[in-house]
Amino acid sequence: MPEEQNSLLHPDEDDMPETAQPEKGAPAPTLHSQRHQKLVCTYPAQRRMLLKLGCSFFLFGLINNVLYVIILSAALDLVPPATPKGIIAFCNIAPALVAKVGWPYVLKGRIRYTRRLVGCCALSAFGMLVVAFFDTLFMRLLGIGLASFSSGLGELTFLQLSTTYSPPSVAGHSVGYFSSGTGAAGLVGAFLWWEVRGLGVRVGVGLSSVMPLIIPLTYFFLLPQPADFLGTEDHASTTPYTPLATGDEDLAGEEEGSIRAPAKHAVYLTASDKWRLVRPMLFRYMLPLFCVYLFEYTINQGIAPTLLYPVPPTSSFLSKIIHSIRDYYPLWQLVYQTTVFLSRSSISIGIPPLPARLLSLPAMIQFGIFLTLAFESALGIFPADADEAWSIVLVFLLISLEGICGGSAYVNVFYRINQDPPSPETAHDAERTRQEREFKIGSVGFADSSGILFASLFAVPMEVALCRQQVSRGKLLCKGL
Structure with missing residues (x-):
């Protein structure tokens, strides 16, 4: 992965804004220095960053949930007439539930956001391709299950990603737009299937398998860094910024790929x-x-x-x-x-x-x-x-x-x-x-x-x-x- 992309949400100390970088061993920022940091980030710049953040999380919510809606909308076309349609609803939610229970409760340590999101994108696309190119009931249910698991893990990951932004008002801004995107997925998914269903399951569902690619593109090229919001109005009341870790179970104390990262205790x-x-x-x-x-x-x-x-x-x-x-x-x-x-x-x-x-x-x-x-x-x-x-x-x-x-x-x-x-x-x-x-x-x-x-x-x-x-x-x- 290119270094610029890898540092998008995992900024090294050298990449962070100068005003947010106290020298090692320096005393805590004074009230005067905190006010200076707030002045550095102008209001137009804040608005632009908040707009990019809101658009990013809106797209995350929309794309993550839209495949779920497309599958439900296409239920009549995906299974034989004698098959209960409830089996589609079950396979569309049970794997997502497994992901939401398994990841936060079973795994421990730091979260590798880049790996997770790229993995979710690949799994969603693969699941929809399985649904599109196989005609047997078992394979279609398997593809639906893969896409469902990816959607559940993706929703979990985006909500966790929102907590990495400070101050709390910015984190709440992220959640608000992500929620709005998940709501829009219901309308967009139903409309998209209405438009493409005439092309048949193979072409209609196959075309929808391209949509997950929007997630990594948004993540790498649109989503602002958490460091971009340092020094905003209520940052002084929040916990200090800590660069995002890159590993789910990286307990050794160093960020991957960063030679200068300070040692951290195992947590x-x-x-x-x-x-x-x-x-x-x-x-x-x-x-x-x-x-x-x-x-x-x-x-x-x-x-x-x-x-x-x-x-x-x-x-x-x-x-x-x-x-x-x-x-x-x-x-x-x-x-x-x-x-x-x-x-x-x-x-x-x-x-x-x-x-x-x-x-x-x-x-x-x-x-x-x-x-x-x-x-x-x-x-x-x-x-x-x-x-x-x-x-x-x-x-x-x-x-x-x-x-x-x-x-x-x-x-x-x-x-x-x-x-x-x-x-x-x-x-x-x-x-x-x-x-x-x-x-x-x-x-x-x-x-x-x-x-x-x-x-x-x-x-x-x-x-x-x-x-x-x-x-x-x-x-x-x-x-x-």
């Missing part, structure tokens, strides 16, 4: 260290995120397919959108994906984050939406009229609120984790503090994936039970799909 988090960090996050962050996604995906996969109504009359405005009962489910998914994108973009467009004490609120609202839509599907509790327009409008509003709750929970949980102060007992150790921040944000990722996985298991019997209940009260629309 890695033990199992007891990780449990100490995870325990306070179980109820504060993980449980709300798990519940939101459990209810959200059970609604999407188990209840939404049964929210069917007669086709509106031609005199109705709804008739311009809904032409047959098969149009209802794609409509609900479009509404959901749009509101998820808007809510995941809330922080990046300037909406204040939720207070920490209200992080469980989206899960509570989501549970209410889940119960309401389940009762509407089973019993028809919404006002009935000739064309059931009010029922359609109420379902539209509830699914919009569902998407807002899901996107809001995601972006606010990861934003709040990124703002957590370091542990008092380890705040003096910059290397341990950095590893703890990376582990904390990475350890929470399995909560949303496990919620989706459990929802995929609950959704199939729920859809069958709701359809059976509708038939028992004389509503036969679900049998006509």
Whole structure:
């Protein structure tokens, strides 16, 4: 790898800005010198760097998640008609869950971001090529699994990468734009497959295998260095900058390829260290995120397919959108994906984050939406009229609120984790503090994936039970799909 590219996120001391380089053995910067550093970084320069950082993380979120959406959108075309489509959803999430549990909890030491991201890019492209060029069910499921594993590991890695930026406001900026990119992936992925599906699975999926190449290009040529943000307004209140390490298990104390790097003591988090960090996050962050996604995906996969109504009359405005009962489910998914994108973009467009004490609120609202839509599907509790327009409008509003709750929970949980102060007992150790921040944000990722996985298991019997209940009260629309 060229030296300039390798130093992008692993700056050597000679490459760092002069104002950020105290001489070895020099005293800590005074208040006057800190103010001087802030003046060196002009406001236009800060804005340009923040724009590049935001664009980079937006692209990371978009490209990392868009293949997941393309696979789900192409499910009908990827498996034989007699094969349950739920197997696609399972293979599209289970490997990602394995990656999110395995990497932060099992591996220890420093993170090699360059190796990880290049590996994720190669694995995603290879998985999509397997899906494209093999016709057997086993090989296609294998390709989906490879792409899913890469997506899960990529999401984990980008969230951990955001913690390497200081001050916390810059780290939060990264998370906000990454979240916005993951929300945009739902709309972009569905639109892309709609456009290329006419070319067939081989060409359509094969073309999508090129998209992961955007990640390393962004990483090497657009993403700013963490050192570029030294000396910004609130940097004085954060831990000192430590050059990013290059190895997951490089405990010898030197950065790879750097002769002049100072020796560091061996640091890695033990199992007891990780449990100490995870325990306070179980109820504060993980449980709300798990519940939101459990209810959200059970609604999407188990209840939404049964929210069917007669086709509106031609005199109705709804008739311009809904032409047959098969149009209802794609409509609900479009509404959901749009509101998820808007809510995941809330922080990046300037909406204040939720207070920490209200992080469980989206899960509570989501549970209410889940119960309401389940009762509407089973019993028809919404006002009935000739064309059931009010029922359609109420379902539209509830699914919009569902998407807002899901996107809001995601972006606010990861934003709040990124703002957590370091542990008092380890705040003096910059290397341990950095590893703890990376582990904390990475350890929470399995909560949303496990919620989706459990929802995929609950959704199939729920859809069958709701359809059976509708038939028992004389509503036969679900049998006509």
